[in-house]
Amino acid sequence: GEINFKEEAKFSQHLKDKAEAVSDFAKSKSLSQQRQYLPIFTVRDDLLQVVRENQVVVVVGETGSGKTTQLTQYLHEDGYTTTGVVGCTQPRRVAAMSVAKRVSEEMETDLGDKVGYAIRFEDVTGPNTIIKYMTDGVLLRETLKDADLDKYRVVVMDEAHERSLNTDVLFGILKKVVARRRDFKLIVTSATLNADKFSKFFGGVPVFHIPGRTFPVNIMFSKTPCEDYVEAAVKQAMTIHITSGLGDILIFMTGQEEIEATCYALAERMEQLISSSTKTIPKLEILPIYSQLPADLQAKIFQKAEEGARKCIVATNIAETSLTVDGIFYVIDTGYGKMKVYNPRMGMDALQVFPVSRAAADQRAGRAGRTGPGTCYRLFTESAYQNEMLPNPVPEIQRTNLGNVVLLLKSLRVENLLDFDFMDPPPQENILNSMYQLWVLGALNNVGGLTEIGWKMVEFPLDPTLAKMLLMGEQLECLDEVLTIVSMLSVPSVFFRPKDRAEESDAAREKFFVPESDHLTLLNVYLQWKSNQYRGDWCNDHFLHVKGLRKAREVRSQLLDILKTLKIPLTSCHMEWDVVRKAICSAYFHNSARLKGIGEYVNCRNGMPCHLHPSSALYGLGYTPDYVVYHELVLTTKEYMQCVTAVDPQWLAEMGPMFFSVKETDTSLLDHKKRQKEEKTAMEEEMEKLRRQQAEAARMEKEKEREKR
Numbered sequence: 001g002e003i004n005f006k007e008e009a010k011f012s013q014h015l016k017d018k019a020e021a022v023s024d025f026a027k028s029k030s031l032s033q034q035r036q037y038l039p040i041f042t043v044r045d046d047l048l049q050v051v052r053e054n055q056v057v058v059v060v061g062e063t064g065s066g067k068t069t070q071l072t073q074y075l076h077e078d079g080y081t082t083t084g085v086v087g088c089t090q091p092r093r094v095a096a097m098s099v100a101k102r103v104s105e106e107m108e109t110d111l112g113d114k115v116g117y118a119i120r121f122e123d124v125t126g127p128n129t130i131i132k133y134m135t136d137g138v139l140l141r142e143t144l145k146d147a148d149l150d151k152y153r154v155v156v157m158d159e160a161h162e163r164s165l166n167t168d169v170l171f172g173i174l175k176k177v178v179a180r181r182r183d184f185k186l187i188v189t190s191a192t193l194n195a196d197k198f199s200k201f202f203g204g205v206p207v208f209h210i211p212g213r214t215f216p217v218n219i220m221f222s223k224t225p226c227e228d229y230v231e232a233a234v235k236q237a238m239t240i241h242i243t244s245g246l247g248d249i250l251i252f253m254t255g256q257e258e259i260e261a262t263c264y265a266l267a268e269r270m271e272q273l274i275s276s277s278t279k280t281i282p283k284l285e286i287l288p289i290y291s292q293l294p295a296d297l298q299a300k301i302f303q304k305a306e307e308g309a310r311k312c313i314v315a316t317n318i319a320e321t322s323l324t325v326d327g328i329f330y331v332i333d334t335g336y337g338k339m340k341v342y343n344p345r346m347g348m349d350a351l352q353v354f355p356v357s358r359a360a361a362d363q364r365a366g367r368a369g370r371t372g373p374g375t376c377y378r379l380f381t382e383s384a385y386q387n388e389m390l391p392n393p394v395p396e397i398q399r400t401n402l403g404n405v406v407l408l409l410k411s412l413r414v415e416n417l418l419d420f421d422f423m424d425p426p427p428q429e430n431i432l433n434s435m436y437q438l439w440v441l442g443a444l445n446n447v448g449g450l451t452e453i454g455w456k457m458v459e460f461p462l463d464p465t466l467a468k469m470l471l472m473g474e475q476l477e478c479l480d481e482v483l484t485i486v487s488m489l490s491v492p493s494v495f496f497r498p499k500d501r502a503e504e505s506d507a508a509r510e511k512f513f514v515p516e517s518d519h520l521t522l523l524n525v526y527l528q529w530k531s532n533q534y535r536g537d538w539c540n541d542h543f544l545h546v547k548g549l550r551k552a553r554e555v556r557s558q559l560l561d562i563l564k565t566l567k568i569p570l571t572s573c574h575m576e577w578d579v580v581r582k583a584i585c586s587a588y589f590h591n592s593a594r595l596k597g598i599g600e601y602v603n604c605r606n607g608m609p610c611h612l613h614p615s616s617a618l619y620g621l622g623y624t625p626d627y628v629v630y631h632e633l634v635l636t637t638k639e640y641m642q643c644v645t646a647v648d649p650q651w652l653a654e655m656g657p658m659f660f661s662v663k664e665t666d667t668s669l670l671d672h673k674k675r676q677k678e679e680k681t682a683m684e685e686e687m688e689k690l691r692r693q694q695a696e697a698a699r700m701e702k703e704k705e706r707e708k709r
């Protein structure tokens with residue numbers, strides 16, 4: 001879309017003073033003065049009063065008003081930490097880490113001492129910790145060990161408007177804790193105004209509003225739909241940088257790859273500009289932020305740009321409400337975001353790019369009006385905004401696989417999942433599907449209860465698939481090997497592939513290839529790193545991220561601790577790789593594919609096409625076995641299988657006969673199959689029963705309604 005840049009420049013010039021005033025503020029004021037400047041500070045005493053008088057309070061306030069960083073400290077100052085910990089949950093791990101760091105600075109304590117954080121596989125808290133930030137998933141797991149959460153005096157459920165899967169489950173669980181423990185307080189915070197739903201859920205508790213302090217944001221829609229939003233965003237950012245006055249830029253992209261591409265293009269464009277221009281071009285500090293970015297690089301977005309320079313932050317929707325950066329005057333919004341969605345056709349979750357909701361687009365625009373009046377450039381049309389975007393996002397619980405949730409609730413002895421107190425119950429189909437998958441993995445028995453394997457699986461902070469792989473490692477006596485594979489799969493990719501040294505790094509990666517398996521390739525990388533004394537320089541030489549490998553090592557040792565408490569011995573098959581592949585195979589029945597054409601696979605169960613990813617060892621070596629299993633499907637230009645292992649079809653038939661049959665008739669196999677078939681019928685009966693109960697409940701509900709009328 002064409003934008004009148006002259007007007008823009010004038011507008012920005014007008015803002016220049018303001019921007020300078022603001023950045024001077026951050027520079028010159030001490031942390032405690034900055035704390036007092038936040039909107040929440042003006043209502044501190046009233047807020048604490050309401051908390052004193054109520055067991056549950058909903059707090060609503062604009063992003064950046066100080067909810068996340070201040071509430072916990074106010075509670076501490078008001079004495080709650082003398083009798084327990086103040087916990088604060090975050091849907092995103094980056095937010096938990098970054099906010100804990102900030103609060104530890106404000107409280108002048110080391111991170112991990114009085115203030116700490118815990119995310120999966122990383123616990124930075126200690127015996128002195130009184131304020132603990134954590135992901136909602138971590139608190140959810142803590143309820144397994146301590147149903148009443150006795151160690152906590154107050155829990156702040158932050159960012160409730162996000163409606164993450166774990167937050168939604170926590171709602172139901174914490175409602176019970178509130179009823180059981182009179183000394184426990186719960187605060188639910190939300191950035192948006194539709195907090196009445198939360199209030200109602202807890203029986204009509206008070207909603208406390210933090211008065212906002214926001215500036216108008218000038219919204220510019222694109223006149224025509226945009227074909228390449230990375231390119232459009234880069235162009236827009238460059239235009240702002242050249243023609244507009246001070247103020248930082250925030251670009252919303254959907255994920256890591258796009259963010260990297262955008263940053264790369266921006267850097268390139270700046271270089272061209274500098275070399276071709278006679279004038280001096282002000283510096284542009286290009287800063288990516290996404291969840292898998294190393295913590296030290298994440299922290300950079302909060303640092304003020306150097307004198308005369310401008311920051312350009314390129315973010316996922318993490319910057320929508322979870323993280324607030326001051327000094328943003330320009331937002332460039334692609335209008336898209338990545339969401340995990342259960343795809344019933346594929347029978348699995350997939351990260352997919354979707355248009356964001358209108359509420360999310362408005363949140364994004366609002367980021368430009370935090371420190372002064374700003375501008376938001378939307379790379380979509382006004383008609384798309386009005387007609388194609390949903391008013392609000394769909395809660396995660398209604399759109400993803402519930403495997404972990406089902407496992408967890410079952411272990412909390414919630415016998416009938418349809419009875420659980422969900423704010424918005426998930427579609428019954430989702431529950432049943434997830435139960436079916438757990439049954440296939442052997443975690444549920446025929447009447448929908450946890451099996452011995454199921455009980456063990458709950459112990460691991462892993463997806464059911466990976467937990468199953470570990471336990472198969474136990475059964476097939478190759479646990480040592482499988483443990484390493486699972487750990488490597490739990491960290492971001494360890495392969496380093498800089499754009500300007502792509503060929504060199506690809507060659508380095510190929511040296512690790514195990515022809516029949518990406519999983520074994522990961523194992524191979526780890527083992528070689530180990531035999532090189534876990535050295536960092538060795539990683540650099542081989543284009544491997546040392547941080548990723550170290551993280552994998554840490555995850556491995558934590559999983560090993562859990563195995564020890566379960567008294568599961570660490571067996572090894574001494575690199576008999578077929579055995580390991582068999583264990584891998586057993587975890588991925590639902591992700592198996594058979595060769596159809598040249599390099600083309602189809603999912604064994606539903607015939608969906610899927611392809612080897614160019615980064616796969618199998619692809620690299622041109623090896624196309626008849627049957628493979630894969631870790632996950634990613635949808636980019638095609639459906640790509642990520643992390644693939646060649647398997648023997650016999651294994652699939654042996655271990656997942658409800659799905660597969662083999663041509664050769666082997667009677668023992670048939671008997672086995674028949675038995676499994678009977679079991680499937682039993683499970684289906686159970687499903688049928690669940691459906692009937694659900695229908696009955698719905699009928700009763702209707703009747704009640706009718707009686708009321």
Ligand code: ADP
Nearest residue numbers: 063064065066067068069098102302324325326
């Ligand atoms: P809310 O939760 O209401 O959105 P926050 O408590 O997150 O608000 O933010 C309050 C202020 O603290 C903001 O001005 C934000 O920029 C600042 N802040 C938060 N985290 C950090 C950090 N890691 N580094 C520097 N400033 C931060």
Ligand code: MG
Nearest residue numbers: 067068321322
């Ligand atoms: Mg917050």
